[in-house]
Amino acid sequence: MNYYESKAKLFILGAQILVDGEDIMVGRDKQDELRGYFMRSDKKNWNNIYGRENERRVLESFLRSNRPIIVKGFRRVGKTSFLYGALTDIYGKDNVIFKKVKRNTSLSDIIEELKQKTDFNKSILVPASYSESKSVGFGLTNLGVNAEGTKSYKAIDDVDKLLSKIRGKFVIVLDEFQRIEDLSEFENFIEDVFKSHGEKIRIILTGSEVSLVEEKLRKFPVKPNYMTLYPLQPDDAVEFIKEGFNQNEYKITEKQAKDFYSKIGGIPGAVIEFAEHIILNSDLSDIDEAIEKAINEVERSIFDYNLDKEFEKIENLFDADPEIAYKPIWHLKWNKWKLSSGEMMKRLSSSEIAKMSLKKLVEYGYIYYDEKTKTYQIFDPLLQKYFEQKLSGGRK
Structure with a gap:
């Protein structure tokens, strides 16, 4: 019985002896979550992020400026995990709002999260015509009437009071912000934060559909700072794979990690999906077959649902x-x-x-x-x- 087969048997039996022999753990249920480097992005801290030290240095240099930050990179390359881990380490979880954007996400959603973070107890309703009111030249801090002269925008004054209530440094992340169909109210909000509260509030926008990101930013009122996340470098990727499996009580060697890398690469989302198939979701009665199946599933997922859709948009640029x-x-x-x-x-x-x-x-x-x-x-x-x-x- 080879190493993989013996490991598979242990999983099938529902128990596994840790390498140091000091503990015995019950076999992981298929609904369990992975740990360490393979942990879900919204639960990670900086200690669970591997191989992104250079990117963190770039991010920290951008955070010294009050300009918005745009983080690019194709899907599954690790933008969300990197930002969540780095920013909560820099600012603390209480000073980070991480909003996974949907098509119907509005500025009111962000305001409500800010209220919860600051215990601001006033009712704030951002008017639907916020962007129109901004277009006639009123600023956030002095806006008290609309274009017709009626006092219907006191709520926006309250937004300014809310932002003023924030203590210390604070960051707002709009993850996959290209999904927002109408960016006008966000553009005005971001511009006002930049001009009036830039000493303590930072705004970061991420996007996977990078051609859409550029299209939406073409007329952006404030020039952002840009950074791109790439797949992990080969040496980092091999260590990420090896340590990630080891952290989940699934010990592999350097040679095995290099073999996995040669097949699935160093796109963190692809590696983690592969690990899920092997550690949590595979039958494991035939480990070689399970690995091959996992590789095929990962390729199909990354190619069909991520790279193909985005590269079609890149082709359309020409x-x-x-x-x-x-x-x-x-x-x-x-x-x-x-x-x-x-x-x-x-x-x-x-x-x-x-x-x-x-x-x-x-x-x-x-x-x-x-x-x-x-x-x-x-x-x-x-x-x-x-x-x-x-x-x-x-x-x-």
């Missing part, structure tokens, strides 16, 4: 010739997914549109630009496999 979006990727594939900046510019020199495609693919997190080596790379195995299929016509 109306005249959507295939132009692939030119930088073609050149990387021909050169084992790595190309110097000088060589890339030389190969794209005849097409300004192709250069724009390269810039977008870097901004969106698909292509990584290494500042130290001055090279463009697609280092993640799952992304490489995805683009191989796209370039061969295997994905529509």
Whole structure:
């Protein structure tokens, strides 16, 4: 019986002996949640985030400015986990509002959460015509009448009093904010926070559908700071996989972690989904079959429901010739997914549109630009496999 088979037997029996031999735990139920690095994003602290120290340094430098921060990256790359872990560590949970945006999310929803955080007991109803009132030139702090001169906007004065009540530093995160169909009231609110309360309140917006993010930000009244999250670097990804499994009492070796990485890459959402299939959801009577099934499920999930939908929007940026979006990727594939900046510019020199495609693919997190080596790379195995299929016509 090999290592995996013996491990599977222990899970089937519903009990597992910890490696140090000091404890025995009941087998994990399929409804249990994963722990440590594989924990759900809204329960993580900074100790459960791996391989994002450089990104945290960038975030902290941006937080010193009162400008809004835009965090880009395709779905499942770890934006929510990273921000939740970092911000609650920096500010404390009581000083962070983390709002998972839906299409019907309104400014009133944010105000209500602010009230709960500050024990503000006044009733505040943000008028539906908030954005129209702003368009006639009234500021948040001095707005007392609407365009017709009637006193119907005292509630907005109360919003200002609410913001003034906040003590210390405070951050508001709108996660997947591109889902909001009408951003006008949020734009005015963000502008007012920037101008009147920027010394203590920070606003962060995240977006997976990155082309929609840019479209919505085109006329944004305040210039934001931008940062992009990429898949974990290879060494970090291997350690993330190994330690994540170990934290869930499922011990794997460095070699096994590297083997897993070669198949599923270092996109944190993909790794965690893979881990869920193996640790919680698999039958495990045949571990090799369970691993293969998990890999197939992860690929289908990431490719079909995440990358395909977003890359279609990227293709649409190039109306005249959507295939132009692939030119930088073609050149990387021909050169084992790595190309110097000088060589890339030389190969794209005849097409300004192709250069724009390269810039977008870097901004969106698909292509990584290494500042130290001055090279463009697609280092993640799952992304490489995805683009191989796209370039061969295997994905529509």
